[in-house]
Amino acid sequence: MINQEDTISAIVTPSGIGGISVIRLSGKEAISIASKVFHKKSGKSLTDVESHTIHYGYITDPVSGKKLDEVLVSVMKAPRSFTCEDVIEVSCHGGPLITTTILETFLRAGARLAEPGEFTKRAFLNGRIDLAQAEAVIEIIRAKTEEGLRCALWQLEGKLSNDINKIQEDISTALSHIEAYIDFPEEDAGVVMTDIEERVKSALEGVDRLLEGYFRWRPLREGILTAIIGRTNVGKSSLLNVLTGEERAIVTPHPGTTRDIIESMINISGLSLRLLDTAGLRMTEDLAEEEGIKRMYRAAEMAELVLIVLDGSEALKTEDIDILTHTKNKKRVIVINKIDLDNQKEKELDAGYSPIVYTSVVKGEGIEELKNVIRQTILGKVTGLDEGAVVNNIRHKTALENAGKELESFIESVRQELPLEIQALHLRSSMNFLGEITGVVTTEDILDRIFNEFCIGK
Ligand SMILES: Nc1nc2c(ncn2[C@@H]2O[C@H](COP(=O)(O)OP(=O)(O)OP(=O)(O)O)[C@@H](O)[C@H]2O)c(=O)[nH]1
Numbered sequence: 001m002i003n004q005e006d007t008i009s010a011i012v013t014p015s016g017i018g019g020i021s022v023i024r025l026s027g028k029e030a031i032s033i034a035s036k037v038f039h040k041k042s043g044k045s046l047t048d049v050e051s052h053t054i055h056y057g058y059i060t061d062p063v064s065g066k067k068l069d070e071v072l073v074s075v076m077k078a079p080r081s082f083t084c085e086d087v088i089e090v091s092c093h094g095g096p097l098i099t100t101t102i103l104e105t106f107l108r109a110g111a112r113l114a115e116p117g118e119f120t121k122r123a124f125l126n127g128r129i130d131l132a133q134a135e136a137v138i139e140i141i142r143a144k145t146e147e148g149l150r151c152a153l154w155q156l157e158g159k160l161s162n163d164i165n166k167i168q169e170d171i172s173t174a175l176s177h178i179e180a181y182i183d184f185p186e187e188d189a190g191v192v193m194t195d196i197e198e199r200v201k202s203a204l205e206g207v208d209r210l211l212e213g214y215f216r217w218r219p220l221r222e223g224i225l226t227a228i229i230g231r232t233n234v235g236k237s238s239l240l241n242v243l244t245g246e247e248r249a250i251v252t253p254h255p256g257t258t259r260d261i262i263e264s265m266i267n268i269s270g271l272s273l274r275l276l277d278t279a280g281l282r283m284t285e286d287l288a289e290e291e292g293i294k295r296m297y298r299a300a301e302m303a304e305l306v307l308i309v310l311d312g313s314e315a316l317k318t319e320d321i322d323i324l325t326h327t328k329n330k331k332r333v334i335v336i337n338k339i340d341l342d343n344q345k346e347k348e349l350d351a352g353y354s355p356i357v358y359t360s361v362v363k364g365e366g367i368e369e370l371k372n373v374i375r376q377t378i379l380g381k382v383t384g385l386d387e388g389a390v391v392n393n394i395r396h397k398t399a400l401e402n403a404g405k406e407l408e409s410f411i412e413s414v415r416q417e418l419p420l421e422i423q424a425l426h427l428r429s430s431m432n433f434l435g436e437i438t439g440v441v442t443t444e445d446i447l448d449r450i451f452n453e454f455c456i457g458k
């Protein structure tokens with residue numbers, strides 16, 4: 001187990017060249033360590049300054065006395081800081097050499113290099129945030145979509161923790177009734193039993209609501225995997241480029257241009273798609289292309305939505321029919337492209353319920369309509385994310401599922417009139433599972449697994 005008493009330090013900005021970089025110190029000795037190497041322009045020592053102030057001066061090498069950089073130093077005294085400890089943040093010039101030199105100076109002056117996630121872990125261990133909020137920090141860093149970021153911010157604000165606490169209150173009241181009844185069996189249990197059942201039902205509803213949110217919003221948070229598939233040369237790569245607004249994929253008049261899958265993120269009025277351009281289908285002897293085609297079907301299988309592109313100027317070919325049959329059960333949009341060409345061919349399409357959109361990618365026609373149809377196909381009636389608690393991590397989802405199972409077992413144990421001690425056991429264990437989410441119940445092992453996912457400096 002790592003020592004929580006040490007003063008820790010790390011570079012908190014990404015490595016590389018930038019305007020500025022920030023090096024953080026946190027712990028009891030933060031201010032005294034910084035004052036050994038930082039010389040304020042005014043000559044005053046850092047140990048005498050107020051909390052939440054910024055100071056201008058130089059970092060110097062304590063041995064040689066050589067100036068290392070001109071910096072700004074922020075002082076945040078415990079407990080009003082991210083970690084609840086004394087925190088120093090040095091903003092220096094943003095270069096890899098200067099930042100590591102300053103970090104090494106701090107380490108020589110008595111600090112220890114922070115482990116990944118250790119600043120956030122301290123914020124948790126010192127009670128400033130709970131575990132769900134600590135995990136929100138990493139979700140914010142990793143968010144790839146607007147929705148993902150919004151969910152993570154709500155989690156950091158404590159919305160998920162509040163919901164969990166409310167559910168726990170219900171269970172804990174039910175549990176205390178049962179325990180009272182175990183202790184004083186002569187009391188009239190009738191009224192109490194109704195209250196217990198209502199509270200457990202309401203807790204179970206709370207758990208189910210959070211779980212439902214996990215499944216409903218997952219694609220929105222992570223970006224909806226969307227595969228563009230079709231015969232060669234129909235304009236798949238051109239479509240990817242026009243949707244992303246950049247020349248991401250190579251387009252040529254020759255069939256078989258795209259050999260491997262190209263992925264791009266796009267945003268259609270707030271909806272994020274992970275768009276895949278695939279190799280076009282064509283019956284072939286070429287092995288490389290065959291592999292590409294296998295990948296096309298695999299991508300189509302994995303995708304939540306497929307965009308099937310057909311060439312409006314050509315009659316349906318076996319490849320088109322193959323693709324249409326393969327994707328019968330998928331959520332799909334059929335795009336008939338190249339409508340700018342004169343020789344449009346009628347098609348006997350078995351599109352089922354799939355919407356058909358006519359486009360000319362080169363002329364930019366039908367693209368807005370296609371975006372609207374994609375949006376409707378994915379969202380159906382759903383309009384957007386309501387503000388609230390959203391479960392967006394597997395650890396939380398598993399804990400909720402386990403808590404839900406225990407609540408159901410409780411209801412079943414009441415129905416079977418099992419001993420009260422057994423009923424109480426189910427409630428207690430559902431409380432424990434919920435406690436894992438906020439970190440009330442936790443082990444060093446869980447903590448290590450969570451915080452190891454962080455980067456150094458966070
Ligand atoms: N006239 C016309 N030509 C188009 C349209 N869209 C694409 N093209 C042309 O069709 C050719 C093939 O386009 P790509 O985007 O490379 O087609 P693809 O489906 O990715 O082809 P593969 O990667 O070989 O499977 C290029 O010459 C495009 O300029 C369109 O709407 N109208």
Ligand SMILES: [Mg+2]
Pocket residue numbers: 236237238249250257258277278279280
């Ligand atoms: Mg292509």
